[in-house]
Amino acid sequence: MNDLTLLREAGPEAPPLSPAARSAARAALLAEIEGPAPRRRPRRRLVVRTGVAAVAVAAAWTAAVVIAAPEGPGTPATSVTLVDFEMPTFPLSLAPEPVGMRPAFTGDGESAGFAEYDSADGADRFTVGVHEDEPDWLEDGYASADVTDRREIVVDGVAADLVRGTRNVYCEDGLTVCAREGFAEILWERRHDQWVLLSGEGRYGRPPELVAVAESLVDRPQRATLAAELAPAGWSVQFYKMGRVLTLVNDSYEQQTITVHVPLPEDVPPLEQVRESLMGPVGPQLDVTVQGRPAALVRVDNGPRDRGWFLQAQFQDGTTFTLQVPDAFTQEQVLEFAEQVTYHP
């Protein structure tokens, strides 16, 4: 036996391709082939720099939010112990901060992720991405863009690559092309093993504006917009997205997750109707208090892989958030966890 044979025979096995998954993937491809239907423009773009990246973000969110994985190594936790938890931070800040723009962070537990700054009307925006290795997907993205300018520039005395052009803007589904838009991108190795990709649209699609942003970056970590200050022991951040979604995962059983979500206001049901808005509610809706405000707690049961708690509560500023936690939590632990969720938009 050699190592390749070993990898084939003793390496991780693939789960079977179910007819449902195959049909869904085929249907998605056929929909793409038939052409996108007109969709609304996104309120906040996920990622526009490449179709690949946009799809990847969307798929990651979908995969994490849908609790559907029937197989996986390990066994789910049947109880948890809550411990202090430290969220990853984004390593860079802007000095000075751009007027009227606040960052939303997206990332996972290991990488630095990226920070997106939008103007109030969404017309001007830039994204700061931090990578340990030189991003190797950019050329793929440029292949589907109309690149009009490529040249080397200097950022804070360091050589950087500037690319300008136009490219697709993807809708909220991450798949459908909503429009084409001008962009500029600057990539440079800001320090050893810290590659920064700065991507701008609108007024930040102009090189002087984007270079000014690049040269205002400073080493000052920023906390995630949506954070948990408690977590079960042995769990970690799976990803956080745009300040609206935070998912923690059981490192010993990746199908077991906790999701914190800040829904858009129009998606928030009245508190007294929370139970009716859920699939698989069990028992009555419990009136509880979280962060000093009324909240609703409901047990849900949608099969062995989707049993747990759903909580709808509010931060002290009145912003609604929801929790989906597995039934390994006790009712008291759900509330204890919820008390320590923070939000700093």
Added chain:
Amino acid sequence: MHRSAGPPAEPPRLRALPDALPGDAELIARSVDDPAEFAPLFDRHAATVHRYLGRRVGELADDLLSETFLVAFRRRAAYRPEHVEVRPWLLGIATNVVHGHRRTEQRRYRALARVAAEPERHGEDPGDAADRLDAQALRGPLAAALAGLKPRDRDALLLLAWGQLGYEEIAAVLDVPVGTVRSRLHRARRQTRAALGDVSPFAPTSEEEDR
């Protein structure tokens, strides 16, 4: 972009298909003008792509399968049959798609390493008993070794082992010179063997012969 200049060392291998059916490359060429021509490629390759993805990311493969074919469809005009066949091309796209889920992949390997000691079931035809015992004993260390590889090295190794791509195909789909593929594979295989340590069943062999 493809940085390994010049024609491939060997002409693309032709897939044996009934005369009435167009080849993969022909379907892609036709699909540039008639997108519907792309659909049969899903039927031909979905299982292969899913299996490759599934070994790397588990259940997430269901989502990434869809993503892989959507990316392939959008990039079909850039496909160059003289560089690589369609199956390796798709596996290369799948590999890039996995990059967005490195943490899931690593977590899966680490979890598999932890549970490797659990008893496992075998089918009716388990094959060579000695090899099977070796494989079972090494399942955990092997998963741990995969978790410890650099992502680019792991890509090359798994395209070779699971995708069954040749060195030049790997170079083409990863868009690196074939010499880089050799060095990545050498490093990955050396690290894998080292991680298995004293329990390694390997006889010293040429890596080129192992393909």
